[in-house]
Amino acid sequence: MKTLETNLIEKYNVPGPRYTSYPTVPYWENNIKNDRWKKLVRESFKAHNESEGLSLYIHLPYCESLCTYCGCNTRITINHTVELPYISTVLKEWSQYLLLFERIPVIKEIHIGGGTPTFFKPENLEILMRGILEKSILHPKAELSFEAHPNSTSKKHLETLFNLGFRRLSLGIQDFDPKVQEICNRQQSFETVENVTLQARSMGYTSINFDLLYGLPYQTLNTISDTIEKVNLLKPDRIAFYSYAHVPWLKPSQKIFERYLPGSDVKRSLYEKGRELLEQSGYLEIGMDHFALESDSLYHAAQNKTLHRNFMGYTCNHTHMLIGLGASSISDTWTGFMQNIKTVETYMSYINNRILPIHKGHELNTEDLILRKHILNIMCKMETRWDQVEDQTPDLFNCLLRLEEMEKDNLIQIDNFSLKVLPEGKPFLRNICMAFDERMWKNVPQTQIFSNTI
Ligand SMILES: C[S@@+](CC[C@H](N)C(=O)[O-])C[C@H]1O[C@@H](n2cnc3c(N)ncnc32)[C@H](O)[C@@H]1O
Ligand code: SF4
Structure with missing residues (x-):
């Protein structure tokens, strides 16, 4: 017979980011x-x-x-x-x-x-x-x-x-x-x-x-x-x-x-x-x-x-x-991210020709900044809250809907304006953060791009 733990692992072992x-x-x-x-x-x-x-x-x-x-x-x-x-x-x-x-x-x-x-x-x-x-x-x-x-x-x-x-x-x-x-x-x-x-x-x-x-x-x-x-x-x-x-x-x-x-x-x-x-x-x-x-x-x-x-x-x-x-390094200005070119030779040739070695970048919009705050709070403090207007986004309701199942499984506790990770939820931090990942939900990958969460 499967244990409760095994069931949870099967249920939540899906591809997901590590949220750095x-x-x-x-x-x-x-x-x-x-x-x-x-x-x-x-x-x-x-x-x-x-x-x-x-x-x-x-x-x-x-x-x-x-x-x-x-x-x-x-x-x-x-x-x-x-x-x-x-x-x-x-x-x-x-x-x-x-x-x-x-x-x-x-x-x-x-x-x-x-x-x-x-x-x-x-x-x-x-x-x-x-x-x-x-x-x-x-x-x-x-x-x-x-x-x-x-x-x-x-x-x-x-x-x-x-x-x-x-x-x-x-x-x-x-x-x-x-x-x-x-x-x-x-x-x-x-x-x-x-x-x-x-x-x-x-x-x-x-x-x-x-x-x-x-x-x-x-x-x-x-x-x-x-x-x-x-x-x-x-x-x-x-x-x-x-x-x-x-x-x-x-x-x-x-x-x-x-x-x-x-x-x-x-x-x-x-x-x-x-x-x-x-x-x-x-x-x-x-x-x-x-x-x-x-x-x-x-x-x-x-x-x-x-x-x-x-x-x-x-x-x-x-x-x-x-x-x-250095090659492949990522910089963060808080309002934007930029990753350097990954191949050593190309990175070196860009720098030596005084060209910025941009491989990829992203400027954060207001919703990104709010969702990043919640994801960071969960990763670092095991809790987050949205009682202040500046911590709310129009999509927050969708995020909370995605968390219902995890609440039923006693991994998290949600009150009117806050979420707390319960001890049983600690191994599933990546899954909890995924609920706030609006960008991923709006464009669900067709092939596997992340490693599995377990
Ligand atoms: C840059 S290496 C550490 C320094 C040195 N290169 C070494 O291996 O001792 C960084 C760490 O990434 C981790 N790592 C490497 N490949 C990994 C993988 N596929 N999954 C998870 N962690 C990995 C390892 O624990 C490794 O120590
Ligand atoms: S190849 Fe080995 S030594 Fe080199 S970064 Fe990876 S884990 Fe470290």
């Missing part, structure tokens, strides 16, 4: 061209930089080998001569933004992601960061973080970035089981991870995140328990426990292990097991996929309902302006 933006990228109208984007950047800088500073994301796409599950925008190579030309292009892109700012920018947050930032030599990362920092002011409470592959992270990497002000790092772990690692083409030992973690701690890094994945081929309740047992020996401050996104139409390498993937109810039980073990070890689930120890700032932001979410994921810094540098 609203509208989501496939629904952007592509209604921003060069001059308009520059105007939005200038206006956003004027309105927000002095009071709150900006967030900066830098995408370094290179990796030495391809992990078969990978859904990120990467470029696989063992040729390290690519490092300096790419860095010099990113610095040129930053200079082009500096021309749009009316004074030296204040930076509140920097995240270097990828790809694998530690693919780059420490001295080249230093050139990159010095180039960025020499033309800006770091906010006294600025948070600097980077993503690191344990296999390519040396003591020199950690020291160089620490001396530049980095205090957070995020290590890609995924799974410690040898059979899972083999099919994922990603062999990394516990000892390597332990070594990087202990070195970073002893140097003074204050927040270490581990990325784990559930739903990978060959994963079982035993392998998940074993992985989390090993994670517990190192006690990272934060854990991103991501649902593996299966998107073989975008990432063909995922096809090779398709037949070994767990089914959706097994996948859900992997998540449940992981969550149970993490909670027993003192981690609080702070939002979709993310856990933090009580000593970490994300934990407090979740408790105080000050958590924010942007293209980089959950953060304690609520800035209204995010500049994304």
Whole structure:
């Protein structure tokens, strides 16, 4: 006989976005061209930089080998001569933004992601960061973080970035089981991870995140328990426990292990097991996929309902302006989004010819802004309200109609002017947000464009 939980999983396991933006990228109208984007950047800088500073994301796409599950925008190579030309292009892109700012920018947050930032030599990362920092002011409470592959992270990497002000790092772990690692083409030992973690701690890094994945081929309740047992020996401050996104139409390498993937109810039980073990070890689930120890700032932001979410994921810094540098990076002026061209060579050639590398953009209308607020509230605070006229849209009634079924299933509680996510609803955050996704409902995709929500 099926359990209530299994029924809910079957019912709500549909393709859906992860809502790092609203509208989501496939629904952007592509209604921003060069001059308009520059105007939005200038206006956003004027309105927000002095009071709150900006967030900066830098995408370094290179990796030495391809992990078969990978859904990120990467470029696989063992040729390290690519490092300096790419860095010099990113610095040129930053200079082009500096021309749009009316004074030296204040930076509140920097995240270097990828790809694998530690693919780059420490001295080249230093050139990159010095180039960025020499033309800006770091906010006294600025948070600097980077993503690191344990296999390519040396003591020199950690020291160089620490001396530049980095205090957070995020290590890609995924799974410690040898059979899972083999099919994922990603062999990394516990000892390597332990070594990087202990070195970073002893140097003074204050927040270490581990990325784990559930739903990978060959994963079982035993392998998940074993992985989390090993994670517990190192006690990272934060854990991103991501649902593996299966998107073989975008990432063909995922096809090779398709037949070994767990089914959706097994996948859900992997998540449940992981969550149970993490909670027993003192981690609080702070939002979709993310856990933090009580000593970490994300934990407090979740408790105080000050958590924010942007293209980089959950953060304690609520800035209204995010500049994304590098191939495929996304920028957000709050009134508009823009994604850079994804192919490394084309991105570099645009920048080197002083052309904005716009791949796609979207200027938000009033309804987008209101719906984004509700979606962000649900993702970050597990509740939202619409008692103020400025939080209502003509389509809000349709959104509430779509939520009736979830209310009956006790996933949410709706009063006259508010919605609260109930504990049983936490695993279905993506589905709850989808009810507010007017753009998707007005143009339901004919083919699958998002991974499944479970
Ligand atoms: C840019 S990588 C992290 C840094 C480094 N490249 C590494 O792998 O160690 C970002 C993270 O995205 C996650 N990720 C990659 N492919 C994914 C997928 N298909 N579904 C969900 N998460 C994925 C992994 O957890 C990975 O650690
Ligand atoms: S998971 Fe990380 S190391 Fe592996 S291919 Fe993706 S970005 Fe590169």
